[in-house]
Amino acid sequence: MRILLEREIDRLKKLILGMSAEVESEVHTACNALLQRDDKTAQALIDDVDKVDTMELDVEEECLKILALHQPVAADLRYIVSVMKINRDLERISDIAVHMAERTLKIFAEPDLLLPAQLSDMSVRVQAMLKKVLDAFVRLDVEAARNVCMADSEVDTLNREVLRQVKEGVLRKPEQFDALLQVMHVSRHLERIADHATNIAEDLIYMVEGRIVRHSPEVSDKG
Amino acid sequence: MTEQPAKPMMETRGLTVRFGNAVALKNISLEVRRNERLAIIGPARSGKTTFLRCLNRLNDFDHDYSRSGDILLDGTDIHGPEMDVVALRRRIGMVYAVPVPLPWSIRENITYAMRMAGIRNRRVHAEKVESSLKLAGLWDEVKDRLDSHAQDLSGGQQQRLCLARVLALEPEVLILDEPCSGLDPISTARIEDVLEELKARQSIVLVTNNTMQASRASDRTAFFLMGELVEVGETKQLFTAPREERTNDYLTGRFG
Numbered sequence: 358m359r360i361l362l363e364r365e366i367d368r369l370k371k372l373i374l375g376m377s378a379e380v381e382s383e384v385h386t387a388c389n390a391l392l393q394r395d396d397k398t399a400q401a402l403i404d405d406v407d408k409v410d411t412m413e414l415d416v417e418e419e420c421l422k423i424l425a426l427h428q429p430v431a432a433d434l435r436y437i438v439s440v441m442k443i444n445r446d447l448e449r450i451s452d453i454a455v456h457m458a459e460r461t462l463k464i465f466a467e468p469d470l471l472l473p474a475q476l477s478d479m480s481v482r483v484q485a486m487l488k489k490v491l492d493a494f495v496r497l498d499v500e501a502a503r504n505v506c507m508a509d510s511e512v513d514t515l516n517r518e519v520l521r522q523v524k525e526g527v528l529r530k531p532e533q534f535d536a537l538l539q540v541m542h543v544s545r546h547l548e549r550i551a552d553h554a555t556n557i558a559e560d561l562i563y564m565v566e567g568r569i570v571r572h573s574p575e576v577s578d579k580g
Numbered sequence: 581m582t583e584q585p586a587k588p589m590m591e592t593r594g595l596t597v598r599f600g601n602a603v604a605l606k607n608i609s610l611e612v613r614r615n616e617r618l619a620i621i622g623p624a625r626s627g628k629t630t631f632l633r634c635l636n637r638l639n640d641f642d643h644d645y646s647r648s649g650d651i652l653l654d655g656t657d658i659h660g661p662e663m664d665v666v667a668l669r670r671r672i673g674m675v676y677a678v679p680v681p682l683p684w685s686i687r688e689n690i691t692y693a694m695r696m697a698g699i700r701n702r703r704v705h706a707e708k709v710e711s712s713l714k715l716a717g718l719w720d721e722v723k724d725r726l727d728s729h730a731q732d733l734s735g736g737q738q739q740r741l742c743l744a745r746v747l748a749l750e751p752e753v754l755i756l757d758e759p760c761s762g763l764d765p766i767s768t769a770r771i772e773d774v775l776e777e778l779k780a781r782q783s784i785v786l787v788t789n790n791t792m793q794a795s796r797a798s799d800r801t802a803f804f805l806m807g808e809l810v811e812v813g814e815t816k817q818l819f820t821a822p823r824e825e826r827t828n829d830y831l832t833g834r835f836g
Contacts, residue, residue, distance in 0.1 A: 359833035431831040567821025
């Protein structure tokens with residue numbers, strides 16, 4: 358019984374790790390396309406939209422199969438339930454990366470637009486959060502997961518700063534309004550990716566410790 | 581959650597049991613609360629059944645048996661000088677793994693215990709036959725053939741008959757030792773449904789090797805291992821996030 362379950366969980370682990378790597382690479386691609394003004398890369402990301410969706414379905418089916426056939430409890434149950442939630446977050450992140458690429462193409466339609474400096478800083482931080490939380494997931498490292506949660510508010514601050522700059526830009530150069538609107542969206546997308554990375558970190562803490570920390574002050578430095 | 585009254589229905593304090601030189605239970609302090617279903621799980625030879633048999637002093641029959649520590653029923657020491665053991669076993673009804681219907685009719689299976697307990701009024705008998713069969717969820721299936729032989733019932737029905745027989749004496753505590761081990765899933769579900777209904781009247785202690793039954797059919801679960809009480813807690817907590825590593829390892833099948 359245990360050997361069969363172990364085998365299923367190993368398979369699930371491989372699936373979700375493969376998906377993690379793919380999503381991480383998509384976010385990396387989306388950020389690079391934006392910052393290096395690379396419209397070909399952005400277009401390629403948009404065209405490859407189905408890959409992660411298929412992976413998400415595979416992971417979900419595997420989880421449902423394990424729940425139905427093995428009725429896992431305790432640590433096994435927490436693992437499966439957390440993977441189901443992480444699966445969802447990864448799929449959302451992948452969608453957002455594609456949206457970023459779409460916005461990026463629209464931004465390039467305004468060749469004179471200068472991107473706010475914070476956007477680059479934000480993309481570095483968001484990618485680092487994502488990488489860190491996915492590494493933590495592999496190593497079941499709760500401490501690293503907590504650090505990811507703490508980093509979220511820095512990204513929120515940068516997002517607000519970009520928003521302020523977009524407002525100024527609109528006043529200064531109203532003819533760039535459309536492109537600036539896209540910049541605002543991209544910033545918002547990055548901020549959402551950080552939120553999903555935080556969700557993954559919270560699920561990881563639950564998986565390891567069995568405590569639900571969502572909405573608790575220990576994973577937020579806001580209050 | 582309702583607040584627990586100060587005094588549990590049953591309680592063991594530092595209960596240690598030996599059979600000869602072998603220690604079967606080590607310093608167990610565990611309470612059975614009022615109107616709860618307490619499941620006891622653990623691998624073979626973990627002391628589950630020994631614990632159960634301590635509660636109604638069935639181990640007294642074993643000549644090797646020795647005990648230290650106290651067992652209280654509603655605050656009274658069950659080994660105290662004023663305790664009548666036969667009366668104790670009426671107050672703590674037991675259902676065994678294998679249904680043991682007496683070799684008579686369905687009706688007589690239930691009236692026998694009452695007659696032994698000195699209840700002779702036929703009207704009371706008739707009422708009790710009906711009410712206890714209803715409580716055990718068997719009435720609708722047997723009401724038209726109460727005088728047929730108990731052996732003709734299916735295994736699941738026999739087990740519910742044994743339960744009805746115990747319930748006829750209105751025990752305060754119901755102890756069950758693997759009551760579903762030989763039953764199919766539907767009969768098992770019937771018994772589990774009945775336990776849920778019965779907890780309004782009785783405290784229930786359910787020993788089971790089937791951890792999934794404990795998760796379905798109990799409010800709290802105690803995990804025994806090699807005579808030790810490793811952990812006791814709300815069933816939903818124990819099955820999602822046990823506090824002890826050993827509990828987690830047992831539940832997830834990492835043992836042995």
